[in-house]
Amino acid sequence: MSPGWLIAICVAGVILAPVMAILISAGLGYLVRYERCPSCGEKRLRTRQFYEATILVDGKRAPDAWGYYECEACGVRLKKGIRDAEYSRPPAEEWERETMGARGGRAQRG
Numbered sequence: 001m002s003p004g005w006l007i008a009i010c011v012a013g014v015i016l017a018p019v020m021a022i023l024i025s026a027g028l029g030y031l032v033r034y035e036r037c038p039s040c041g042e043k044r045l046r047t048r049q050f051y052e053a054t055i056l057v058d059g060k061r062a063p064d065a066w067g068y069y070e071c072e073a074c075g076v077r078l079k080k081g082i083r084d085a086e087y088s089r090p091p092a093e094e095w096e097r098e099t100m101g102a103r104g105g106r107a108q109r110g
């Protein structure tokens, strides 16, 4: 193998590394954004709003977080907190209030 090839391979590696990093992070972002819908089974459940807060449990501060999710396949609207084992269906008025204008962003509360 000639030195020219080695240089070419090194240059290709330097160019490809950031491209691979972008592809990997994009793939992870896809996995994070879309979860399997418990209603229809499609992997199209998208986070519409996510809240993080500090709550009091037995007088001690504890972290809490919960999210609102909408399925792009069947349209079901769900809510799930970090302490919840299952998704629940929030009332329509709660959904409208908590996700108003939200496009999958994160918000701080409490």
Ligand SMILES: [Zn+2]
Pocket: 037, 038, 039, 040, 041, 042, 071, 072, 073, 074, 075, 076
């Ligand atoms: Zn669904």
